[in-house]
Amino acid sequence: MPVIKNPYISKVTIENFRNFLFTEVELDHKQVIIGENNVGKTNFLRAIQLILDQSFSDNDRTLMESDFHDSLDEPMINGEEIKIELEIKGYEHNSKLVAQFADAVVATMPPTLRLTYLYRPTKDEKGNILRYDYVIFKGTKEDFQFRNEDRGYINIYVIKALRDVERELKANRQSPLYKLVKKYEIAQEKLEDISEALKLAAEDILELDEIVHIRKTLQERFNSLSGLQKDNQITLRTFDIDTERLLYNLQVYMGLKERPVAELSLGLANILFVSLMLILIKDNTVLPIIKPEKFKELSHLDTRGILKELYEESKNGNYVLRSDHSSQKAKVLYEFMDEYNYSPQSFTILAVEEPEAHLHPVLQRLLYREILHKSTTSVIFTSHSTFIASVAPLNTIVHIRPIDEASEVFSTVEIALTKRERKDIERYIDAKRGEIYFGKGIILTEGITEEYIVPAAAELLGSSLDDYGIVVCNINSTNFEPYVQLLDALSIPWAIFTDGDYYELEDGERVYHVMASGAESGYRGYDNISNLLINLDFLEEDEITEDDADIDELLRENGCFVGTYTLEVDMMDSGDEDVIAAFKTTYGELITGGDKMKENFETVIDAGDYWAALKKIEGNVSKGRFAQRLVSHLGTGMIPNYISEGIQYIVDKVKGDE
């Protein structure tokens, strides 16, 4: 079934509200909001709810002094305002929304609605504050009021993190299953028939001798207690056969044994609840089932014959939408229904707080893939789950983080990546389970060696990366650019540790993997990183000089730490005896080829032919395994300067944030 997507919040601006002093963020159709505890994820949603939540009362929308950002001194005496602005896109396919929100349009390319919540003082002409009230308005003019009626068309429904799913799924008016069933408008007569049949079927139970006895006893007891009370006939019934309640007696049972919700794990119940909500809030412009009379009525208007084509008659005489049609047809059908299905249409944006609670990681990933990739509903999650983040499309991440005293919100909606880069980075994030999103600081490295060595080096230098929440991300390539864009968009501090890849020029050709001989030379690492910084506007082209030392300093100022050759060679090249010994020991421990091999390795290393030594490590051990073992022989003297300075840099950055 092809999809026509529901409207979504494309931009949020928050001023002075709770964690937020001023923040402005672009959003997409699906969003995963990440961020530390207490940084304001819930408050971010609450800001949206102030405008869009139908269940909020007037009282909920009226704020208090404590709702102002902490840094504001006596806000309600100084006349500060709280302002929340939402922009909504993707609504123009629905003529009802276009008409309902005619006053809210602020742009037409693409069509954009704006809704603003303002909590502000009323002042007299001398500037004295008389009182505070809130207004919510459409578009740019305060007198174009946004009313409850409007929330009937676009609203938000927030599923809270810790709640009693079981109770919510239980039979009652609020149950999403009941609401869903109600939407289908089942014919009253049918329900009455069923109700009558149920009553008959239950009669047998009531005629059991035991039951008759119970009724009699109960009646006697009651009569003796209630004295002359009239109309005290006691009747027993098996269940409620009121036609209305018949419907909300409908309950979900799962599995072959048909277990009731109460017996499900919390996690599964959660999925069930979210699934029901998603069905409930689907765009119902296109009717899934049409009753015969209605079908006849609509067919008269259907000049293109789209109904006959896409609906088939069920054995109950209703017309049911087929699921196997092209997106072109779906569009035609939508346009038709948009024009002639007059039932009010509510578009709900679903927000789910920490859905990972109680859920197995595998299920988490499944749930998210399903919703993020397939659902037509606009959904906002808040989450701490790396499992969720790892399957989230790259442009759906929203990161809330504290900057100075206030929280700010960043998103990846606008990062400019090629399709290939996007795929690469998504694959990487998936494979690494989204770790890149959850670091307070990120060290990007190009290989497995750094992945092992850098954390150990930091430990030795007394700055445990775990303590600072710094994560080393080995991207297995030197194409750092998309990663830097991503981190920069999310405002996560980062540093790059990369090889210098020293080369010498021989007849104009670059020769790599040579030790410095004094010939004309260069560093591919500098070129690569300089280009990156220029491409991303961190540096101007003319800031790059010819002098290697100057370049090195400039790059380091910008968080890029470039070695000389490659990490292992740089370590060996330090000339430190401990390093050489550690390399020899490590090699010796890992090879299986006997003493001869070990001797050969020692020979090349003693001859200072470190490239040859590295080649042997690669050939006979593998860099990863070698680095993993080398860590246990690591000493402070063995750490190259660019690594130790880089660690200091990122630690300072992360510290500076706190």
Place this chain on the structure above:
Amino acid sequence: MNDQFFHDLALIQTDSSQWAAYQSMESTAVIAGPGSGKTQVLSLKAVTLARTMHAPAGLACISYSRETVRELKKRLKLYGFIPGPHDFIGTIHSFSLLHVLRPFGELFPEYGIPFPIKIIPGETAREIYQGVLAELGVEEPRDLPSIDINCYRSLAIQGLSTITKPTTPLIKKAAKLYEERLFKTPYLDFTSIINISAQMIHEQEYVRKTLQSKFPWLLIDEYQDLGKALHEMVLELLYNAGIKIYAVGDMNQSIYGFNGGYPEFLEELLEKDDIKGIRLDANYRSTQHIIDASMETLLPAPPIPKYFAQARKDEAADFAFITCEEELEPQYDITVKKVIPYLLKNGLTYNEIAVIAAANSHVKRLSEHLKNAGIPFYVAKWDFENSNLVVWLQDCAEWCINPSSQSFDDIFRTWYNLLLQHSDERALWERIRLKVLFYKILTRAKAMPIMLDWLTYLIDELQLKKTLKDSEQFPNEVENLDILTDEAKLHNLKGASLERFAKLGFPDNEVTITTRHSVKGLEFESVVLLGMEEGNFPNYRYANNSPQMEEEQRLCYVCVSRAKKTCVLIRSKFYTIPTRDGRLWRKESQASRFWLALHHRFGDKKNTFDDKDFPG
């Protein structure tokens, strides 16, 4: 309150009278001469008061006509004030309906208010009038005009005021008969609406108490125009309900005596001990010459107000006195061919000029002359009524031209309410279906730049006439729509753009042509007064020193004081009029006493012309 508010507030702070009027926190009567900035003071005061009110109390602002209400609302909006559900800004009729008759009519059945409240259709009103004439054996309607009957009815209300007006036994009798006949119909008319309201306020303490808790202040604009019923309401609310009154007006601009609006009411209010009187004497509009000139025509009884020019102290005024040979036609002719071109040559633009004629028929004739000469003009008074529906159509037009200038929700709601009130079957539709339809129609109408196309399309597509057919609330609206359409098809709005229609209330670089009464409240660099012969203006029927003659003087005062700098007077020497026996009589006309007074003081050889020797 916004920048504009504070800007204007700072402005009035420099004028001690304006500032005192704004600051007054007791019941106040502001007597405001021409060009004294009264609307500004009133609006600033209203916005400031509204800020201090606590719901469910609100602001109540009453003005004379729908036009002046619209003007006031616009001004309040300019100051960033958006009326809430507890505020009232409107005419005295809608105040009476919304806050007295509707809520209390059924509670006090003794007043015999028919529910639902319906306004009398013009046809029925005419029938009642004819019936009264027949019953009294009056053959000629002009011997007992309906306007006189209504005027007396509006004065008949008794209360705290001691002002009485003389009348004739015939009129008295006619008014009584009229009321009896009206009472038998299921309708109210505008006079009975406010009379019954005033009576209820006078007699029912609970009504006063409710009004007092809803409206701690009552602001009234154009007090001199509002008649006795309002005056009684005001006195009652002031003395017996503790409501504070803020009244703005000018006795000297009282020109609606035929409607029951007399200057004495404002005078009586001003004399009350509980009322603080403040006079705004500075004139920010005109040169001192024009001010003096207007005083000449007024011939006021002492104490004579001393108005002084504020903005244009040192400029000299221009006068021109032009005498034509015969009839009105040459007056139109010279206005179009010479006077207007002359004014333009002297640096004026079209919209700085107003031509003031005696009657609607004169305005029509003049407009034909202007049209033939290709001079753009604007008629301040149309044949169609500027009804709520027409105002709404203009709002729709404005939305079509610029959606952000007008709330779509608001114009939709007005239409929806119209359907509801008239039990139009479409009111039963899902509201959103109706809204989508309305949006589609208006969006399509955007593509129609010509008013006639747009209007016809809207009337048809929205089925306005079907909705309004046999309407009880708006009995004359279908007819009014036809007149409007006619105007766009054949007359002054022929070929007019939609934009023109949307901005009908404002001349758009056009010469304004208007009657003497309709020019009130407007201002122009230059005014041209036609028909300045004794007998025509003032009317020959009015005796010297009669109240009608005094009103004619005030009317001329209003006309002259519209000018900032230039005043052109035109008259003809001869008129041919039919005599009683059917013959024609070529009668020599003398210059109007107003002409003579002005000419005596400002006339000289250089500014006195025959139509032939006027330059141009």
